[in-house]
Amino acid sequence: MSTHTYKKFESGDSGDLPDKMTIYQDCMTQFNESPVNAKRCRILISRLLRLLANGEVFPETEATALFFSISKLFQHPNDSLRQAVYLSIKELSGISEDVLMATSSIMKDVQNGSDLVKSNAIRSLSVVLDESTAFSAERMLKSAVVSKNPTISSASLVTSYHLLPISENTVKRFSNETQEAVVDLKPFPQQDIIGDYYPNSTFITQYHALGLLYQLKKNDKMSLLKLVRQFADSNNLKNQLAKVQLIKIVNELVQRDPQLFPQFQGLLYHWLSNKYESVQIEVTKVITSFAATNQRLVSPELFAVAVQTLQSLLTVPRVTTKFAALRILNRLSMVSPDKILICNPELESLINDSNRNVSTYAITILLKTGTEKNISSLISTITKFIHEVSDDFKIIIIDAVRTLSLNFPQEWKAILNFLIDVLKNGEGGFKFKNNIVEALIDIVSFVPQSKELALENLCDFIEDCEFNEILVRILHLLGKEGPFTSNPSLYVRHIYNRLVLENSIIRSAAVVSLSKFALSKKDTSLRKSIVSLLKRIANDPDDEVRDRAVIALQFIENSNERISEEFIQSKYTYDFQSLESVLSVYMNNNSDSFETPFDVSNVRKITEDEAKALELKRKQDQLHNSRLEAIETCTADGSINNERADAATYAGPSSAEDQSELLASKYADELLSIEEFKPFGKLINSSNVVSLTEPEAEFVVNGVKHILKEHVIFQFNITNTLNDVALDNVAVTCTPEDPDNAILEELFSIPIDRLLPSTEGAVYVAFKKSEEIVMEGFLNNLTFTTKELNPETNEPFEGDEGFEDEYEIDSIFLNAGDYIKNSFVGDFTTVFDELPNEEVAVYNIQENITVQEVIDKIIVNTSCLPLENTQFAQSESNSHILKLFGKSALTGVKIALIVRIVKSSKGVALKAQGKSENATLCADLINSII
Amino acid sequence: MGNLFSSMFDRLWGVNKELRILILGLDGAGKTTILYRLQIGEVVTTKPTIGFNVETLSYKNLKLNVWDLGGQTSIRPYWRCYYADTSAVIFVVDSTDKDRMATASKELHLMLQEEELQDAALLVFANKQDQVGALSASEVSKELNLVELKDRSWSIVASSAIKGEGITEGLDWLIDVIKEEQL
Ligand SMILES: Nc1nc2c(ncn2[C@@H]2O[C@H](COP(=O)(O)OP(=O)(O)OP(=O)(O)O)[C@@H](O)[C@H]2O)c(=O)[nH]1
Numbered sequence A: 001m002s003t004h005t006y007k008k009f010e011s012g013d014s015g016d017l018p019d020k021m022t023i024y025q026d027c028m029t030q031f032n033e034s035p036v037n038a039k040r041c042r043i044l045i046s047r048l049l050r051l052l053a054n055g056e057v058f059p060e061t062e063a064t065a066l067f068f069s070i071s072k073l074f075q076h077p078n079d080s081l082r083q084a085v086y087l088s089i090k091e092l093s094g095i096s097e098d099v100l101m102a103t104s105s106i107m108k109d110v111q112n113g114s115d116l117v118k119s120n121a122i123r124s125l126s127v128v129l130d131e132s133t134a135f136s137a138e139r140m141l142k143s144a145v146v147s148k149n150p151t152i153s154s155a156s157l158v159t160s161y162h163l164l165p166i167s168e169n170t171v172k173r174f175s176n177e178t179q180e181a182v183v184d185l186k187p188f189p190q191q192d193i194i195g196d197y198y199p200n201s202t203f204i205t206q207y208h209a210l211g212l213l214y215q216l217k218k219n220d221k222m223s224l225l226k227l228v229r230q231f232a233d234s235n236n237l238k239n240q241l242a243k244v245q246l247i248k249i250v251n252e253l254v255q256r257d258p259q260l261f262p263q264f265q266g267l268l269y270h271w272l273s274n275k276y277e278s279v280q281i282e283v284t285k286v287i288t289s290f291a292a293t294n295q296r297l298v299s300p301e302l303f304a305v306a307v308q309t310l311q312s313l314l315t316v317p318r319v320t321t322k323f324a325a326l327r328i329l330n331r332l333s334m335v336s337p338d339k340i341l342i343c344n345p346e347l348e349s350l351i352n353d354s355n356r357n358v359s360t361y362a363i364t365i366l367l368k369t370g371t372e373k374n375i376s377s378l379i380s381t382i383t384k385f386i387h388e389v390s391d392d393f394k395i396i397i398i399d400a401v402r403t404l405s406l407n408f409p410q411e412w413k414a415i416l417n418f419l420i421d422v423l424k425n426g427e428g429g430f431k432f433k434n435n436i437v438e439a440l441i442d443i444v445s446f447v448p449q450s451k452e453l454a455l456e457n458l459c460d461f462i463e464d465c466e467f468n469e470i471l472v473r474i475l476h477l478l479g480k481e482g483p484f485t486s487n488p489s490l491y492v493r494h495i496y497n498r499l500v501l502e503n504s505i506i507r508s509a510a511v512v513s514l515s516k517f518a519l520s521k522k523d524t525s526l527r528k529s530i531v532s533l534l535k536r537i538a539n540d541p542d543d544e545v546r547d548r549a550v551i552a553l554q555f556i557e558n559s560n561e562r563i564s565e566e567f568i569q570s571k572y573t574y575d576f577q578s579l580e581s582v583l584s585v586y587m588n589n590n591s592d593s594f595e596t597p598f599d600v601s602n603v604r605k606i607t608e609d610e611a612k613a614l615e616l617k618r619k620q621d622q623l624h625n626s627r628l629e630a631i632e633t634c635t636a637d638g639s640i641n642n643e644r645a646d647a648a649t650y651a652g653p654s655s656a657e658d659q660s661e662l663l664a665s666k667y668a669d670e671l672l673s674i675e676e677f678k679p680f681g682k683l684i685n686s687s688n689v690v691s692l693t694e695p696e697a698e699f700v701v702n703g704v705k706h707i708l709k710e711h712v713i714f715q716f717n718i719t720n721t722l723n724d725v726a727l728d729n730v731a732v733t734c735t736p737e738d739p740d741n742a743i744l745e746e747l748f749s750i751p752i753d754r755l756l757p758s759t760e761g762a763v764y765v766a767f768k769k770s771e772e773i774v775m776e777g778f779l780n781n782l783t784f785t786t787k788e789l790n791p792e793t794n795e796p797f798e799g800d801e802g803f804e805d806e807y808e809i810d811s812i813f814l815n816a817g818d819y820i821k822n823s824f825v826g827d828f829t830t831v832f833d834e835l836p837n838e839e840v841a842v843y844n845i846q847e848n849i850t851v852q853e854v855i856d857k858i859i860v861n862t863s864c865l866p867l868e869n870t871q872f873a874q875s876e877s878n879s880h881i882l883k884l885f886g887k888s889a890l891t892g893v894k895i896a897l898i899v900r901i902v903k904s905s906k907g908v909a910l911k912a913q914g915k916s917e918n919a920t921l922c923a924d925l926i927n928s929i930i
Numbered sequence B: 001m002g003n004l005f006s007s008m009f010d011r012l013w014g015v016n017k018e019l020r021i022l023i024l025g026l027d028g029a030g031k032t033t034i035l036y037r038l039q040i041g042e043v044v045t046t047k048p049t050i051g052f053n054v055e056t057l058s059y060k061n062l063k064l065n066v067w068d069l070g071g072q073t074s075i076r077p078y079w080r081c082y083y084a085d086t087s088a089v090i091f092v093v094d095s096t097d098k099d100r101m102a103t104a105s106k107e108l109h110l111m112l113q114e115e116e117l118q119d120a121a122l123l124v125f126a127n128k129q130d131q132v133g134a135l136s137a138s139e140v141s142k143e144l145n146l147v148e149l150k151d152r153s154w155s156i157v158a159s160s161a162i163k164g165e166g167i168t169e170g171l172d173w174l175i176d177v178i179k180e181e182q183l
């Protein structure tokens, strides 16, 4: 046998993970050997732990076998082996149910083991104890808590903490001992001193004790208050984590009862200058997050000092501290960017920080706090920077820039040049390039001035682009926008190159794109050459390419210009949700093996402007949501929520928005499927859902207003929240608010026959109206017969007459806004100036209402789309200008609004200025914006 | 020279090897009490064993690795996890617990069927002899059907762990058998 051996995995540096099966086999043989070789077993366990820590898992049978062979190591008295055994028991407890077999052995070490293994034994107790055995450990845990040895005391406190969900009563019985452990400063025992080295206690026991104590008292506000007072004033807490914990308790208290904040203000102020960075971070977090929702209660000085503290933390050497400070600043940048402007110099110098997490965060914050003034200089900074970072960071930066382009459309040139530069010169994978292209597509669609420059550069890019998906998207964009530019033939050349050089997927896309140029009004000579190009392509070896070319030729050469335009440059798409539901109805109702062709005219069409409006709205909502999220994550007890606020900004449409869209199309579908409404014709517009009762009422009612050409239908959605009562003949009576001047004529209503508990149903009330815009308010009353339900059958008792009842719900108003669809324009100011009819109205609201609330209300009431990022109030400012755009759902007439909002001590004053192609529409809308 | 001789001698007698001995039996039979009687020679206060206790002791120049497993119904299924490489089983019976003699017998025979225990010697302690009304060793033997056991060295010894009677006698017999058969 050789005395020199070398094992690959024994060298500490090797980053490779040991092989799972080898380790398993080694464990099985080594651990079952007699006598046990303690040292070898310990090394083996450490390898096993490394595997587990890296996320490797063993199947249950193997995990069980491992556990039992490890349990046999209890026969060996070696302390370090014991420690390793305890660690592995804790790890394996997740996989194997059998860890309870270690109970007696653990208990024995807790009582009689050396100080060294005692704490490990105590810590592993938490994985073996259950409800029935927990109480038997009470005495052991209690005496360990009061141990003078800090590691033993800590172990017991931590174990007790983990025991809480299993047996809170056991732990409660030593809450006095726990309280004492907070203030008891425990140094390491003298006999542990080895040589000259004397470890300084960090007094971490304080943190563990405080953490446990908080869990025991968290539901009792008074004792928490007492606790804070007791530990904050005296200088008892030496441990920094304990201090952080105490701050978290303060946060918890003020979040629950904001009025408490002023009394803690002095304390927080004091903590801001604490010597520990972690304490400073935690305090600034509490102050800034609290201020996000309770600005009035935080003194401006305190807030300013908090920001200054963050500012100074940006210059400390410790990376984690810098990073934590940046995270807080990032949240602030979304809520109140103006307040952290003083940090800009520090942030700018962090752009070159060697830690990329830090530098990227710094950049994204700068981009968010950016103002018109510094955008271009910021962009030139990141232009230098972006080529040096990894793809992940590049993507974050690109996304931030993309938001910028929405917020500062007038800065499009700098942004566009930046994007083009990184697109052409930047190294990066698909995701990165795709994000750039998406950002460019955004700019092209929302900032019309940028179109030609962007398209030309994209043309250059596709001459040398390796990604099919991106190429296809760009080809589509070129086909859509190219024919309307000043020089369409420029694009034709690039597109044709694709047809010659690329694979069939790209060729297919290029055919479609190319065909659109045939109808270009800007350059009518193109038609002939495109037809001849397409004829050549009609011989392509690929089926799809050929088919597309043939179809395109058919349409182009068709004499009916309307048809060619409709199919080649169609100005609308179908609403996919509506298409899906109509299609599935068609498939399900198939009674004549699809003899009747599918009728697409029932599907809602979306014009390009509407689609853009929808998309912009979605983007705005995303931004808005991420702001709210930023506030929420701030307030959520200051805990570490795994959020990355900047990532949330681009998470795609949140499910909540999808839901509201789905809901709208569901209501529309339901309505259209009702026989009585068929004669009314097409649904022109549906309002948002308005609630007509308190959400916690017995009957929850909300309303939707549907506009048709000569009719209005009110839909009342009613939820029966009672447990054991059914509602029969549920109807809504609508009485005009001003009966003498009633305009709408009620035709009929459709009641609900029976509404069972916890179900929702809809009552419809239909009115006849003239073709114009009609506005009117109605008082509403819910009428129904209640019947008690037989719990056995869930049916009313036989012969139960029930008794009639009514329930008043809120009024419903048909407003001018209900006749408006939101719509998008690229250059609001020009359009506004050009519209002919002007109307002005002035409002004074004598309520205590924030500027943002006013803005939100106006957007809902007018159904218009806010443009140029004016949907957000600036946090500090008391005035605001809101720009809105929409179209009449009846006639398509454009309307643009500028609303100036000023808040003073007396209330809020509004001046609304509207311009429209139709004077009446303009006046109507202006007079009902709030 | 003397060193060499003694180490050869040791190997001959297998001193370096540790002998694994299991103490099994129903809950409350006195297993844990017997273990510590053997190790420290005293009566300790015990709690029902959840899992096992393991102690190493030297006995007549031999190193014994003695495993005392819990006897509660919920723990008995785990006994088999500790059978491998076992030299001997000490089965402890509470001689006053007449109601559960059948259970004890069933568990004993079930265990002895295991492949891994084919070569293990068996020592039965008819424990708690100090109590009035305890069955005698031969009565326990009958209850447990020990005569049925073939191909195995076994013995039953009347014992009282509390008084310390019978324990060493039993162990002496066991060690002799192991030395004869296995070393
Ligand atoms: N009178 C008497 N009592 C005994 C004797 N041996 C054990 N006991 C008692 O019996 C009880 C149970 O003893 P343990 O040694 O804990 O029993 P065990 O077999 O280990 O039980 P489990 O761990 O549950 O399987 C204790 O109260 C002992 O004091 C004995 O020889 N005579």
Ligand SMILES: [Mg+2]
Pocket: B031, B032, B033, B046, B047, B048, B049, B068, B069, B070, B071
């Ligand atoms: Mg026991």
